[in-house]
Amino acid sequence: MEKSEGFWTEFFLLKPHPPGLVAQIAPLTEDDLLHLQSVTRQLFERNVAAFKIGHSPQDEVALDVSYTPVGSYSCAELTGTRRCRFS
Numbered sequence: 001m002e003k004s005e006g007f008w009t010e011f012f013l014l015k016p017h018p019p020g021l022v023a024q025i026a027p028l029t030e031d032d033l034l035h036l037q038s039v040t041r042q043l044f045e046r047n048v049a050a051f052k053i054g055h056s057p058q059d060e061v062a063l064d065v066s067y068t069p070v071g072s073y074s075c076a077e078l079t080g081t082r083r084c085r086f087s
Helices: 005-011 018-025 030-035 037-053 058-071
Strands: none
Touching (some): 030 037, 037 058
């Protein structure tokens, strides 16, 4: 489901809570992540766009949002489990 421009503007104005993001992502299985591909792609595209604009605090929030899930876990291919594992 496409989110409005207002949603994304507000989203990138609010500082992320990394433990909350991790808590939402950690229980997801490989299949869950594949099912959410369109959502994660939209988040990634909006994240890059917010970062490229270069206005504070949106660019800082975009960097924080992208680092939290990408930089902190390894999934099934690396761990041999069906769940993502955060470190």
